[in-house]
Amino acid sequence: MISPLVSTQFSQISRWSFVYLVHLGLLLVTLVMQIFAFKFQGQADCARAIGLPPPQSESSLLQRYKRVFCMRVVHLMALFAFVYVGVEVSIGSWIVTFVINLRHGGPNSGYIPSGLFGGLMLGRVALLPFSKLVGERRVIFVYILAVLGLELAVWQVESVVADAVCVAFIGIFLGPMFPIMTNHAGGILPPDLISGGVGWIASWGAAGAAVFPFVTGAIASKTGIKSLFPL
Incomplete structure (x- = not known):
């Protein structure tokens, strides 16, 4: 932020x-x-x-990771983290170019990513009661739908101010997803596999942070930065 x-x-x-x-x-x-x-x-x-x-464990590190890799749910959550973090970082890194090129924003466009990451920070705290009320499994779908709607608004509404506000709200609704996922992992993994499993999931999130902005840039170099939000 x-x-x-x-x-x-x-x-x-x-x-x-x-x-x-x-x-x-x-x-x-x-x-x-x-x-x-x-x-x-x-x-x-x-x-x-x-x-x-x-944490108690009688098995070696290699044995624990073998058990982690045999669990289908860990790989599904790793895929979710790959896409989630990739989307988050792609928006945060490319939104300035999007606003300057397509919305004719000035130098202050650089402040917009702070709204996104400030929203992430705020959402992870402010939405805790709502997530608990709805249920952590169901609320993920609510947040995804909210982000999709806001993404469409940024893509279609030709206003720097409106886009900046929508991007901040995208951050708010994206924010709780990763903590919910890691909390869910802690609840379903055996105690001696939590650190290895969450580490594997988080590492795929980092991979998404590297891959998605690169793919966005590669596509944008051919089609223009307008492809950011459809992607």
Whole structure:
């Protein structure tokens, strides 16, 4: 959320490359917070500190991953993560080009991704009661339908302000999906396979973050950035 705000400011000055100093500063803050939170403790110590029994496993790491790879549900959730994170990152990375080229937005178009990622942060907190009320399995379909409707609005409504608002709401409804999925994984996987299973799922999410923006760019180079939202 912060990086697009900072980057937009630096993009309008001659020494725009100094923005990476700010990013490095943010990373250092994150590093200090991680050290303060976990104090270089292992998984067993962290579990014990919050009142959970430490993970028990008599099998080797290789054996645990073999069991993970034999579970069909893990691969289905990995596919979901691949598409979900790919969509999220594609919108966040290409929306500025979309708005500038098709909506004739100015330099302030760079702030729009902050709305998306701010929405992700807000949605993961604000929609917790709604997700619990509807049920985590059913509410995913509600969020997907909401995102589809908002995607269509951004694609068809030729207004920078309206598009920016819709993108922020896309972030709000996309936000809860990944935590719901990882929570679901924790509920259905055997305790000794949770870290391996969620790690496999999350790694496919990272793969989607790499593949989808690349595919979007490849298609856009031939058809134009207007293909972003249909894709």
